[in-house]
Amino acid sequence: MSQFTLYDYVLSGNCYKIRLMAGLLNVAYDTVPVDFYPGLEHRGEAMRALNPSGTLPVLVAGELILSETQSMLGWLAASFDRSGMWYPVSDAGLHAQVLQWLGFSARLTASVGAARLNAMLDWPTDIETVRGAARKDLDELEVLLTDRVFAGQTWLVGDGPTIADIACFPYVALSPDAGFEHDGYPAIRNWLYAVRSLPGFVTMPGIHPLHELREAESDG
Amino acid sequence: MSRAYALNDWYAVADAQVLARGPRRTMLLDQEVTVSGTTDDLRVIDAEGSAYPAQFRYGHVWTSLGDAPRPLFDIPEADEPGRRLVPCGVVRVKCSPLRAVENFLDIAHFPFVHTGILGSEPHTEVAPYKAEIRDDVDEVWATKISFYQPQAAKSAEAGGDTQYLYRVAAPTTAVLYKTCPPKPEAMDVIAIFVQPRTETECDVWPWMALYDDVSAFAGLVQFQQEIFLQDRSILENQRPVKLPLDPKMEIPTRADLTSIAYRRWLKSKGAFYGALTEDA
Amino acid sequence: MLTAPVGLIRDLDPKRVMRAQVNGQDLVVWRASNGDISAWDNRCPHRGMALSHGFVRGNDLACLYHGWHYGGTGVCRYIPAHPELDPPKTIKATVFSVAIADGVIWVNTQGAAEPAPVPMASQPLRSFHVVSHSESLARACRTVAFEGAFPEQLEQGLYQLGARQVFLLENPLDQGRLQITALADADATPEGCAALSRWCEAVRRSAQEEKVAA
DSSP states (O other): OOOOEEEEOTTOHHHHHHHHHHHHTTOOOEEEEOOOTTTOGGGSHHHHHHOTTOOSOEEEETTEEEOOHHHHHHHHHHHHOTTSOSSOTTSHHHHHHHHHHHHHHHHHIIIIIHHHHHHHHOOOOOHHHHHHHHHHHHHHHHHHHHHHHHTTOOSSSTTSOOHHHHHHHHHHHTGGGGTOOSTTOHHHHHHHHHHHTSTTOOOBTTBOOOOOOOHHHHHO | OOOHHHHTSOEEEEEHHHHHTOOEEEEETTEEEEEEEETTEEEEEETTOOEEOEEEETTEEEEOOSSSOOOOOOOGGGGOTTOEEEEOOOEEESSOHHHHHHHHTOOTTHHHHSBTTTBOTTOOOOOOOEEEEETTTTEEEEEEEEEEESSOSTTOOSOEEEEEEEEEEETTEEEEEEEOTTOTTSEEEEEEEEEEEETTEEEEEEEEEEOOSSSOHHHHHHHHHHHHHHHHHHHTTBSSSSEEOSTTSSOOOGGGHHHHHHHHHHHHHTOOTTEEOTTO | OOEEEEEEGGGOOTTOEEEEEETTEEEEEEEOTTSOEEEEESOOTTTOBOGGGOEEETTEEEOTTTOOEEOTTSBEEEOTTSTTOOOOTTOBOOEEEEEEETTEEEEESSSOOOOOOOSSOEEEEEEEEEESOHHHHHHHHHHSOBTTBOOEEEETTEEEETTEEEEEEEEEOSTTEEEEEEEEETTOOHHHHHHHHHHHHHHHHHHHHHHHHO
16 A cells, blocks of 8 residues: 655655665555656746745655655654664664764765766756765765774664665765766775665666576576 | 768757757867757857757757758658657766667667666577668668567556667667557657767767657656666766777677667768777 | 785675776776685676676676676676577686785786785775875875874884784875775774774875875
């Protein structure tokens, strides 16, 4: 049964966060494709009536209308994850760290995300500033993920995947679209691989499947 | 670099929507040009203010920088009643314009690059098909192509064998005709109009002429954008960046007959802009 | 130095693929399911696609573009478009010599890989890129303090940081970049390694800023 409606654009890393989280939680939903590009439909009156900020995605579940991806991820986990793993609110320290990474994910949208739109769609932006910020954000993430390697951990927070990983994953994985390759970032590479290996993982253009053989085939 | 042949071809440099938003300053064959006006009153000028011919066809503004432009190719399906004409915006790709066209002509990559949409393992086999240079129209054609697709079009819910026909109408324009699920007697038309900015960077304008009255416009555009952006990450990672015309440089198989014909055709015409030639 | 360090084996688990560069040669470095590590020209002979975007199946590397499979010797073993075809042995990726020593992956593009000696009992620290040159990096290593004291350079690449030691291996890349593979002394705790990793990052930033200022 469909649990919500996502106003969606297929090339948007932010929309993808929600599609990915829904896939990982095995939650069914409907999509309404919005002509973000080239039509700029998200800035039109019909979409602004739903979301005055004129951004995508928009999530609608009954009376609830959400327009920020962090809140959507929190809502999805709180509503559909019975394990409590994805959004560990019962531990104040873990909860705070998740919120910190959600803040970092917004920085990634403004840096890598903006550089990507510019490189792909010639989207107007202050490209030098944005590219500088993107490089700094990726460098910072690499160091923090290297810390996790020494702690024997795979994920950003605690000992399992959380919405923090899902919030940060898309624009890091998509950074090669803007010319930021992952060659110099081994910790990022291994973290991306871990996310891509999660059951229920879904792809988007620029993020390829692992093309792993299914068990039955690999036995043969 | 040889612009000589390329100069006399026509290139898409804007669509109606872009034009309506104001002048578009862009790059064509290493030269800056600005497109402005309306679809009825077009203006294409270079940085010095020199004007170039312009025409509005297939939802796009076309221009040519040469002294003796060849006629713009014909896509007769564009005028068939009942088809929805769907311009899909423009996407920048750091690759040779010729590599972009060659990728568009390729089906063997569907299971790996367009996984779950245009192809899927284990349905990877490319059955024999026919590719030829048609001297009478000076085009490359590939026919009798059939390939298994899990979701062949926006309007297709299930998988099945899809029939294709490819046509290279100009070195930077490729058109494909494929099975149209809601109208079995007709074929959908999907094209890419490649605007060569330089030999190693292009703006690609996908365009479709479909029989599909059901799908929302945004959904049709996004289906095509999803496919093309999957290709983009391949195109930006091919080396050398320029398309090698020397048959020794890359190894084709039977599945690459269209690509072999395309490269041979480019070579015979001297269409070397974006190509790596033996003496280069 | 013909044999160059391209990264840490800790960072390349089985079934993983990465890109590297040695002496200007673009490389795919990948690890088969059985643990074997290979370094090849980063180019599928079919259509020139970077093999570093490929995926590992069993002990083959497959190109992302058309799924062509290559075995450990570089020979093409399977072409999905023609499943019945036994690919000609002439379809082959260019293979280079690889050696593993001190947890470091070494590649030589012109002969047999011969790892350089590491002058201490070591453990992997981290591998990173820096937009700088050798001299700036060495200067940064001496001038970026660790736990309140300036490191002492013991020999080329080897630094004493209080009770700790760090050994930095350099591999020049294109575009004015260096790839650094950093090792820590074998006695460092995980917390100690994290601190040394942070010091490396401060060194990296300092060397880059000097480059910008120059």
